Amino acid sequence: MQFEPVIGLEVHAQLSTNSKMFCSCANQFGSAPNDQVCPVCLGLPGALPKANHKAIEYAIMLGLATNCQIRFDSEFARKNYFYPDLPKAYQISQFDKPICEHGWVEIETKAGTKRIGITRIHMEEDAGKLVHEGQDPNASYVDLNRAGVPLLEIVSEPDIRNSEEAKAYMEKIHAYVTYLGICNGDMEKGNLRCDANVSIRPVGEPKFGTRTETKNLNSFRNVALAIDFEIARQTDAVLDGAKIVQETRLWDGNLNQSRSLRTKEDSHDYRYFPCPDLPVVRFTPGLVESLKAKLPELPDQKRDRFIQEYGLSHYDASLLTVNKAVSHYFEEATALGANAKAVTNWINGDMARLFNETKTQIEDSKITPAALAKMLARIEDGTISSKIAKTIFEGMFQTGKDPDQLIDEQGLRQVSDEGAIREAVMKVIAANPGQLAEYRSGKDRLFGFFVGQVMKETKGKGNPAVINQWVKELLDQG
Amino acid sequence: MKLYHTPIHLLHQQRQKGQVSTLEIAQAVVGRMQATEGQLHSFLSTYPDRALEAAKQADQKQAQGAQLGPLEGMPIAVKDIFAVPGTRTTCGSKYLENFVAPYESGVTGKLAEAGYGLVGKTNMDEFAMGSGTENSAFGPSKNPWDLSKVPGGSSGGSASAVAAGQALAAIGTDTGGSIRQPASFTGIVGIKPTYGRVSRWGMVAFASSLDQAGPMTQDVTDAALLLNAIAGFDPRDSTSAQEPATDFTARLGENLKGKKIGVIKELDLSVADPAVVKVFEANLELLKKAGAQIIEVSLPNIAHAVATYYVIAPCEASSNLGRYDGVRYGERSAEAKNLLELYEQSRDQGLGPEVKLRILLGTFALSAGYYDAYYLKALKVQNLIRAQYKAAFAQVDAIASPVSPTPAFGIGERAGDPLKNYLADAFTIPANLAGIPGISVPGGFAGQLPVGLQLLGEHFGETKLFSLAHAFERELDLQKPPLAL
Numbered sequence: 001m002q003f004e005p006v007i008g009l010e011v012h013a014q015l016s017t018n019s020k021m022f023c024s025c026a027n028q029f030g031s032a033p034n035d036q037v038c039p040v041c042l043g044l045p046g047a048l049p050k051a052n053h054k055a056i057e058y059a060i061m062l063g064l065a066t067n068c069q070i071r072f073d074s075e076f077a078r079k080n081y082f083y084p085d086l087p088k089a090y091q092i093s094q095f096d097k098p099i100c101e102h103g104w105v106e107i108e109t110k111a112g113t114k115r116i117g118i119t120r121i122h123m124e125e126d127a128g129k130l131v132h133e134g135q136d137p138n139a140s141y142v143d144l145n146r147a148g149v150p151l152l153e154i155v156s157e158p159d160i161r162n163s164e165e166a167k168a169y170m171e172k173i174h175a176y177v178t179y180l181g182i183c184n185g186d187m188e189k190g191n192l193r194c195d196a197n198v199s200i201r202p203v204g205e206p207k208f209g210t211r212t213e214t215k216n217l218n219s220f221r222n223v224a225l226a227i228d229f230e231i232a233r234q235t236d237a238v239l240d241g242a243k244i245v246q247e248t249r250l251w252d253g254n255l256n257q258s259r260s261l262r263t264k265e266d267s268h269d270y271r272y273f274p275c276p277d278l279p280v281v282r283f284t285p286g287l288v289e290s291l292k293a294k295l296p297e298l299p300d301q302k303r304d305r306f307i308q309e310y311g312l313s314h315y316d317a318s319l320l321t322v323n324k325a326v327s328h329y330f331e332e333a334t335a336l337g338a339n340a341k342a343v344t345n346w347i348n349g350d351m352a353r354l355f356n357e358t359k360t361q362i363e364d365s366k367i368t369p370a371a372l373a374k375m376l377a378r379i380e381d382g383t384i385s386s387k388i389a390k391t392i393f394e395g396m397f398q399t400g401k402d403p404d405q406l407i408d409e410q411g412l413r414q415v416s417d418e419g420a421i422r423e424a425v426m427k428v429i430a431a432n433p434g435q436l437a438e439y440r441s442g443k444d445r446l447f448g449f450f451v452g453q454v455m456k457e458t459k460g461k462g463n464p465a466v467i468n469q470w471v472k473e474l475l476d477q478g
Numbered sequence: 479m480k481l482y483h484t485p486i487h488l489l490h491q492q493r494q495k496g497q498v499s500t501l502e503i504a505q506a507v508v509g510r511m512q513a514t515e516g517q518l519h520s521f522l523s524t525y526p527d528r529a530l531e532a533a534k535q536a537d538q539k540q541a542q543g544a545q546l547g548p549l550e551g552m553p554i555a556v557k558d559i560f561a562v563p564g565t566r567t568t569c570g571s572k573y574l575e576n577f578v579a580p581y582e583s584g585v586t587g588k589l590a591e592a593g594y595g596l597v598g599k600t601n602m603d604e605f606a607m608g609s610g611t612e613n614s615a616f617g618p619s620k621n622p623w624d625l626s627k628v629p630g631g632s633s634g635g636s637a638s639a640v641a642a643g644q645a646l647a648a649i650g651t652d653t654g655g656s657i658r659q660p661a662s663f664t665g666i667v668g669i670k671p672t673y674g675r676v677s678r679w680g681m682v683a684f685a686s687s688l689d690q691a692g693p694m695t696q697d698v699t700d701a702a703l704l705l706n707a708i709a710g711f712d713p714r715d716s717t718s719a720q721e722p723a724t725d726f727t728a729r730l731g732e733n734l735k736g737k738k739i740g741v742i743k744e745l746d747l748s749v750a751d752p753a754v755v756k757v758f759e760a761n762l763e764l765l766k767k768a769g770a771q772i773i774e775v776s777l778p779n780i781a782h783a784v785a786t787y788y789v790i791a792p793c794e795a796s797s798n799l800g801r802y803d804g805v806r807y808g809e810r811s812a813e814a815k816n817l818l819e820l821y822e823q824s825r826d827q828g829l830g831p832e833v834k835l836r837i838l839l840g841t842f843a844l845s846a847g848y849y850d851a852y853y854l855k856a857l858k859v860q861n862l863i864r865a866q867y868k869a870a871f872a873q874v875d876a877i878a879s880p881v882s883p884t885p886a887f888g889i890g891e892r893a894g895d896p897l898k899n900y901l902a903d904a905f906t907i908p909a910n911l912a913g914i915p916g917i918s919v920p921g922g923f924a925g926q927l928p929v930g931l932q933l934l935g936e937h938f939g940e941t942k943l944f945s946l947a948h949a950f951e952r953e954l955d956l957q958k959p960p961l962a963l
Binding site: 039042043044045046047048049050051078080082084087088089090142269271272273276277278279 | 561714717793821853
């Protein structure tokens with residue numbers, strides 16, 4: 001039997017506001033435990049929340065960018081449950097009146113462009129953190145610095161069908177929040193986190209299967225891995241005749257597998273109700289209009305502009321623009337005169353491969369856009385060949401050195417000097433009389449052999465065009 | 479008249495004329511407090527030094543020729559639900575027995591700006607849940623008119639303190655009648671202002687959408703003066719109203735001629751004590767005699783007010799009180815061996831039976847499958863009640879009713895009968911549901927026990943309400959029998 005996975009993602013984006021969602025504590029990562037707390041985020045008796053206007057604006061901005069309807073009577077609600085990292089024993093969130101609803105984003109995969117629906121975007125506060133290493137090995141410690149940090153939860157429609165789409169969707173959400181400048185997007189620091197709802201159904205079946213929710217997906221890679229794991233697990237289970245249990249699962253990024261956290265039976269009843277401490281979130285259509293007018297260029301607009309302005313393919317332009325830093329990198333390099341297509345190929349090719357291999361990203365790159373542009377100029381002006389450029393590029397990637405310095409240090413300057421190349425060709429011909437005779441008796445394909453030998457003789461630095469020219473001339477002479 | 483039984487506005491006049499010093503006033507009140515506290519138990523903590531110090535400062539300021547505000551140096555009590563730095567804020571709960579808040583409530587911050595002297599923090603039903611201070615984890619307060627009776631609740635300690643002269647005035651809070659009912663039981667004035675009029679910052683929450691702080695005073699003028707001090711927008715409380723500053727004493731001295739006083743057609747007085755009904759009827763007669771018109775108004779949904787309230791308030795309370803979990807402050811069970819036990823034991827040991835009952839009620843009513851039937855329906859009824867009051871206030875200036883169906887009841891008399899207690903809130907609860915102001919003014923006596931008259935006004939109509947209550951107070955000119963101590 002063939003199965004179709006049905007996937008929906010819940011993405012949590014920490015907003016980069018100066019202060020927390022409901023108090024004036026600094027919203028900052030990395031302070032000493034419980035250094036950024038006050039009566040409000042500690043949940044002390046009598047302390048009251050006050051909604052952060054900036055966070056509301058950020059929510060509206062993301063809603064506008066992702067084609068959502070903005071609600072003018074949005075409401076905060078309490079989500080009640082007990083946990084030591086939740087000081088009030090409820091999280092202020094939104095329930096049936098979220099600030100944004102009914103939107104969509106476009107993703108790009110090898111199969112083409114696809115629209116993924118956004119059910120809702122709502123505002124909420126983050127919880128604190130439990131620390132399990134401390135003075136007393138039998139105790140857990142509570143750090144409430146993160147308690148009250150503003151979050152947007154972005155809930156997708158179950159429109160995603162495989163892990164590639166899921167990853168592309170997550171990357172697209174990352175693109176939106178970073179383009180808008182509302183979230184730092186650093187997944188290692190938990191700025192952007194994701195839970196995946198996965199079910200499978202026989203192909204052609206209109207009804208959804210029983211879904212599971214996998215929590216704690218804090219990288220694009222883990223999103224894809226966890227979804228593949230879950231699809232495989234569910235498929236195996238169904239083929240074995242077992243029933244899928246509705247449950248929450250926790251992803252372990254070290255073991256690359258998930259385990260069951262709790263089933264539906266012991267899931268919380270959150271007893272949502274409107275938060276009586278906070279009035280309905282009121283703002284004018286004028287505010288929405290002015291935020292709309294101030295929106296920066298968004299990923300899809302930039303993609304379309306790249307297609308127009310640089311003649312890139314839809315796919316290439318999507319790849320470049322799904323990451324704001326990459327798109328900046330591209331534009332900086334091309335502004336220095338580098339060929340757009342060449343820059344695209346290097347970024348989406350060797351550079352992407354090296355980032356992947358070294359588990360780094362564009363922010364870590366030692367190659368500046370100016371250095372890349374310079375290297376491309378050296379190919380253009382014949383100083384190095386495209387082949388040698390790969391070596392230089394790797395060197396630049398590892399050391400951050402200037403391409404000219406590397407070319408000189410490693411003596412990789414392309415030889416275009418006709419005299420030197422002619423000499424090398426003559427040497428090769430003289431050393432291979434047998435092949436020469438065969439060539440001259442009609443075995444044309446030996447031409448490549450001679451070119452290769454001359455390349456070897458010039459240690460790869462010979463200008464291929466000049467070598468070709470002289471090999472042809474000298475072989476055909478006799 | 480004893481200094482400690484003299485309203486603040488009169489004492490203020492006397493000291494401006496040099497007839498008395500503020501220190502003499504404070505000494506009289508502190509002396510009275512110390513002499514009677516053993517019998518009354520109005521307070522959970524007392525601060526005689528603070529009260530005397532504030533009085534000395536007021537005297538010094540006056541000696542330097544400065545004009546004193548009416549509350550400067552005056553010994554005032556505050557319900558133990560307000561955070562005041564350097565004091566314990568127990569909220570009548572064992573859970574918070576040793577809790578000292580590192581912040582100041584909006585109300586006490588404003589009183590401090592007005593120069594008040596904190597004489598003590600008063601006893602109350604645990605988390606303001608109750609009507610006799612019998613649910614205080616630290617034992618009940620006594621009614622100064624009859625020490626075998628409760629002073630009402632939940633602001634019963636504030637009421638007994640003001641009635642007995644242990645403080646010149648006090649602040650209480652009112653979620654379903656907790657200012658007005660104890661005011662009625664102890665023969666003082668108490669007003670629950672419009673919801674949003676007074677900041678809730680630093681006031682321990684019971685039912686956030688209904689809680690409102692207000693003054694409990696010896697007369698109507700003092701109530702207006704105190705509300706002048708504590709009212710106003712507070713940016714820290716998002717439900718605080720952005721109303722312009724008002725002088726609530728502005729219309730004191732007006733008479734009742736032509737004023738329209740509503741009586742509720744659907745008000746069921748058959749549940750009330752005949753002595754209470756008698757006082758109420760006499761009060762209406764007096765209003766008429768003074769030139770007011772008595773007009774019947776219809777509030778058909780008022781019969782559902784108690785049921786509505788006892789869904790909404792416990793729902794909010796069940797959520798508000800989740801934070802008392804033994805993790806960060808307050809009671810923490812020493813025997814707990816794991817997280818679940820820490821929660822269960824800390825809450826079990828720290829919270830009292832009435833509080834647990836209401837948490838259970840609220841948790842149940844908010845549960846999946848019950849939310850629509852209870853909470854959502856209650857909100858709809860609340861909206862109807864609001865609309866009906868609004869319509870009624872298009873016809874009348876105020877609506878009159880008894881405050882409570884009975885005078886003060888005996889300590890222990892209603893133990894184990896929560897429903898009877900809840901139904902006794904029927905006359906006060908509607909004002910909280912509608913968010914409108916309500917004042918309790920002494921209306922007479924049932925034997926030795928005071929009985930109050932309640933007047934309700936429209937949203938932000940406190941100035942008019944004070945004017946009507948003040949005129950009534952003047953017309954009645956109630957002669958009070960002596961206290962029990």
